[in-house]
Amino acid sequence: MVSPRLMRLTFLIAGMVIGGAFLVWAGDILSPFIVALMLAYLCDPLTTRFEKFGIPRGVGSILVVALLVLLFLGALSVLGPIVYGQLQSLIKILPSLIDRVMDGIRTEIMPYIALPSAETGRPAGSGSLNFAAPLASSVLSGGLMVLPKIGLALLTPVILYYLLRDWPKLVTTIYASVPDGRRQKSHEIVAEVDHILSGFLRGQAWVCVTVAIVYASGLMLSGLEYGLVIGIFAGFMKYLPYIGTAIALVLAGMTGVAQEGATLALFGGVAATFIVAEGIESSILTPRLVGERVDVPPAMVIFAVLMGGKLLGVLGVFLGVPIFAILRLIVREVMAPDPVKLQD
Known part of the structure; x- marks a missing residue:
């Protein structure tokens, strides 16, 4: 007879496999829900505190979401241009940066290592340049892939509001579904x-x-x-x-x-x-x-x-x-x- 512990373990492994496959299949769609759930968990104490001060939970949820949006937009407007500019410049100098490091290794370290020299006829650092240039282009062009996901990102505040508003009901419902x-x-x-x-x-x-x-x-x-x-x-x-x-x-x-x-x-x-x-x-x-x-x-x-x-x-x-x-x-x-x- 199969032990109950083995049966539980079998169901758990099957559930993890199915859950992992579902995450791979629906990862992009689930992202705003996961982010909203995480933010709701983090912000529920603040919403509850508003409620203790006599503010209805629905209004408190709106205030919390509005505060988060304002903080995000404020940080984006202040730090966004600086971070983007520095990141863009850093990506542009990446090929030369790798070349200088490789040249330093080649001239300062390689003479002390007993390895046969492999002359390929390429100029110094050309290998790293051939690697880094497509990498930089890929990173910059990859930013365009974010645009189709903006619509899903805009759903996050809406989902967050409903989760915050109904959080106590959700917790009560989950507990009620568990056998006594x-x-x-x-x-x-x-x-x-x-x-x-x-x-x-x-x-x-x-x-x-x-x-x-x-x-x-x-x-x-x-x-x-x-x-x-x-x-x-x-x-x-x-x-x-x-x-x-x-x-x-x-x-x-x-x-x-x-x-x-x-x-x-x-x-x-x-x-x-x-x-x-x-x-x-x-x-x-x-x-x-x-x-x-x-x-x-x-x-x-x-x-x-x-x-x-x-x-x-x-x-x-x-x-x-x-x-x-x-x-x-x-x-x-x-x-x-x-x-x-x-x-x-």
């Missing part, structure tokens, strides 16, 4: 899920935003070109433990090497910025805002981020870790031993 005998256990699981989501979505989001501000401010004060773009990139790469910081540091170093008139003070400022940002993040922000609530090993974080990006694109990069943590929690509950029944 499993309601207590379901409540415990939901509490753990809330613990994970609040630790990651709320905590890690604040960590990334704060560290991005520190990085951008420090790099710009150091005199690094494209410091704003690299700083924002470095902040949000904190989702990838160790690797994200390493990639951002290499990018900042390469940009400094390619910058005209670079001095030791510039590189000292860049190094100091990364040291200070890492110190603030590891000793203050993460312990207080995230703590051990997510508790996913670094290797699994990288796997979850890459898998999330494969299934849902950029959105999956940000949601991969909490989804992985929740799935691990569900698997743990499914594989828990069945309670022993006492015989009379």
Whole structure:
């Protein structure tokens, strides 16, 4: 006879396979709903607070959505042109930047490595140029692919409003659908899920935003070109433990090497910025805002981020870790031993 635990595991695996296939098939359509659901979870406490002050929940939901839209448009109007200009310039210098780094490796490092020289008759750096030029063109032209998705993006505030307005009803309906005998256990699981989501979505989001501000401010004060773009990139790469910081540091170093008139003070400022940002993040922000609530090993974080990006694109990069943590929690509950029944 098949054990109940094996049956539960089989159904869970089948559900995960079907769910993954559905995400691949309907990822673009689901994006505004997932973003709205995530924002509704983050903003529900604010909407509830408005309600406690006597503001009807529908009106409070409108106020929250309007506030988010104004913040987004304000940030876009102030930072958008600067970020776009720096990003465009950075992409344009990417071929020469790669060439200079490769030339430095070829002249300073390769003579000490006992490898046979491979003369191909190409000018120095032409390989990287042939690689980087199509890459830059691809990145710039890829921006046009965003236009068809604007319509779906405009749905996000509308969906967010309805989710915020009906959030208590949704929670009550979900709890009511659970059988009485499993309601207590379901409540415990939901509490753990809330613990994970609040630790990651709320905590890690604040960590990334704060560290991005520190990085951008420090790099710009150091005199690094494209410091704003690299700083924002470095902040949000904190989702990838160790690797994200390493990639951002290499990018900042390469940009400094390619910058005209670079001095030791510039590189000292860049190094100091990364040291200070890492110190603030590891000793203050993460312990207080995230703590051990997510508790996913670094290797699994990288796997979850890459898998999330494969299934849902950029959105999956940000949601991969909490989804992985929740799935691990569900698997743990499914594989828990069945309670022993006492015989009379």
